[in-house]
Amino acid sequence: VLLTSAFVSGLSLVGSAMWIRDSLITAFFTRGALDEVDGRRPDVAAFFRIGNVLNVLLAALIVGILSGIGFFLCVLPGLAMLLFSAFVYYVALDQGVDAITAIRTSFSLVAKNFGQVFLLLLALVGINILGAIPCGLGLFVTLPLSYVAVGYAYRRLTGGVPAA
Numbered sequence: 001v002l003l004t005s006a007f008v009s010g011l012s013l014v015g016s017a018m019w020i021r022d023s024l025i026t027a028f029f030t031r032g033a034l035d036e037v038d039g040r041r042p043d044v045a046a047f048f049r050i051g052n053v054l055n056v057l058l059a060a061l062i063v064g065i066l067s068g069i070g071f072f073l074c075v076l077p078g079l080a081m082l083l084f085s086a087f088v089y090y091v092a093l094d095q096g097v098d099a100i101t102a103i104r105t106s107f108s109l110v111a112k113n114f115g116q117v118f119l120l121l122l123a124l125v126g127i128n129i130l131g132a133i134p135c136g137l138g139l140f141v142t143l144p145l146s147y148v149a150v151g152y153a154y155r156r157l158t159g160g161v162p163a164a
Contacts, residue, residue: 033151
């Protein structure tokens with residue numbers, strides 16, 4: 001029993017570390033996408049210039065838990081949570097707000113522009129499925145494109161002017 005408990009604890013620790021890693025990678029890509037949309041060529045250092053890290057991680061945790069609960073209850077609430085939280089990372093990194101404000105702002109942006117955001121995300125899912133077909137190699141193109149497309153939409157919907 002002790003060995004099983006230690007094993008489960010170890011898996012939980014590894015899972016938590018992997019979740020933090022994945023959330024930080026998403027934040028790095030989001031930061032790079034915002035720089036690209038703003039007309040600054042992101043270099044390697046730009047990806048690591050993420051402020052507000054704790055609030056970004058907290059927002060990701062809240063969205064992850066709520067999405068997980070939504071998927072557990074029924075798939076549609078989980079998908080709705082993911083849809084309405086499309087801009088959480090962008091808001092947290094760009095505006096430097098706390099996690100709850102980032103989630104509320106993302107929900108508000110999507111609710112006000114539901115059709116446009118839904119069609120964008122649906123198109124990006126399709127593009128990424130196509131990118132995954134050639135052994136996942138296409139994702140090296142489609143994933144960065146997706147981050148920049150969502151960043152562009154975020155800038156347009158918040159009144160910011162993306163660089164041409």
